[in-house]
Amino acid sequence: MFHINFESSIPIYEQIERQAQYLIANGALPEGQLIPSVRELAKRLAINPLTVVKAYTALKNANLIHALRGQGYVVNEGAKKLCKRARLELFQNRVEDTLAEAAAGRLSLEDMREIVDAALAKIVEQYYPERKKGDQE
Amino acid sequence: MFHINFESSIPIYEQIERQAQYLIANGALPEGQLIPSVRELAKRLAINPLTVVKAYTALKNANLIHALRGQGYVVNEGAKKLCKRARLELFQNRVEDTLAEAAAGRLSLEDMREIVDAALAKIVEQYYPERKKGDQE
Amino acid sequence: MFHINFESSIPIYEQIERQAQYLIANGALPEGQLIPSVRELAKRLAINPLTVVKAYTALKNANLIHALRGQGYVVNEGAKKLCKRARLELFQNRVEDTLAEAAAGRLSLEDMREIVDAALAKIVEQYYPERKKGDQE
């Protein structure tokens, strides 16, 4: 369910945080369900419990989970919707930032469109193989 | 010519590095020309000279500038082309990474296309006002 | 009679303890009467029996109940008066602490009075609707 990339420059606690958001958004961690305990997850991922605590605390502050005394952390009501929305916004921001920086650097509009289209086609082929470009029409 | 955003999460030396690449690609820093000296730039930007050294060293390692003993750093022959290409590749990588991460997170293809199209339209309006969508045909 | 808020930051054993005090003060648990057995209450509230034991032990130490061998716990003579007084003192302490902390933080006297008056009015309306502000004169 969770897995860590130790080579990544993204901090471990943030990897856990993001994955939890994806798992909640996908329904793999349904609302009301206990998530892995701090100690268990730390043991399974072979990392320090405090690192898990840091990730879970961030999720708690984002109103995605809450502590159940003596039992562990539970996914909040409404967390799924929040995670889905957050995921969309994060993607939107990254796209807009990337395009804006390129435009600010005076990349030509033709180059920009060409690169974006090529990247989209590549992604469709790789991740959505059953779909072809233009299917949505 | 150069300016630093101290609030940004991008390290200062990297901001200098990227801006130098843009300035070279745009011809603002033509091949063969001396770029600002370490001390002068550090003073003008109110930053630590070591930070400028770090940026210039990276540019030297990328074959974009070379030291002219006793005079300073000069833009290399061929640097303009390299910078243009680097700029394109950087943009391409960011686009592909962003899309791939969203796809890996099972964002629907419809959502992805919608967000990308909206972002493109927004950028065109803001940065390329003389162009309308579809102009390239 | 008893009910637990599992989301609350107040420990479950303390919730039981406080509720018992209220029930005794209100006469819902009259002096001399058996209170629910540890097992029964634990079962009814779906909590760990040890948690009930902890609450009852605290009540015993406060001289509010005593064990009747083989039968359970009984409300002490004089417990009602003690609970009433404890309730008043608890409230008084909380009020004084809250005001003192605000004063130590240099909240202005005007703001303090305004907030306290508004809160009182709100409470009167919500909990003592038959009374109007000033009725006590």
Next chain:
Amino acid sequence: MFHINFESSIPIYEQIERQAQYLIANGALPEGQLIPSVRELAKRLAINPLTVVKAYTALKNANLIHALRGQGYVVNEGAKKLCKRARLELFQNRVEDTLAEAAAGRLSLEDMREIVDAALAKIVEQYYPERKKGDQE
């Protein structure tokens, strides 16, 4: 400027957090100013640097401070207003909660008013000696 009560049940990092909010609200830590560095404060208070990090991170997440690369943490624009408002709301919530709990426990309105008035008088005498009850009219 900062001081820790090691006897208190309030976690050290939360004591720091609250005090910082007071200091910002009072203008003792003006907007734009560097606050004590993590290591310096930790040394001065004789606590572990990580504990300070925890407090500062919470302040950063609350948009009260931001990190200046290599220099330390700076009080944000607008932080003073946020802190003042937060202080008022915190006080208001505590007052309302305290009264509501007492009312739910069927404390009589007379007792409630008496205790609140006495507490206010006590506070005025102790913290606002130059003022007498009724001065505001």
Next chain:
DNA sequence: GTGGTCTAGACCACA
């Protein structure tokens, strides 16, 4: 020098 992350290990309250 600054902050950011992580570890190993401890002790606590609570259930």
Next chain:
DNA sequence: GTGGTCTAGACCACA
């Protein structure tokens, strides 16, 4: 068993 807090110490990037 659960989470919450704290310590001592390490290593990193950045300025």
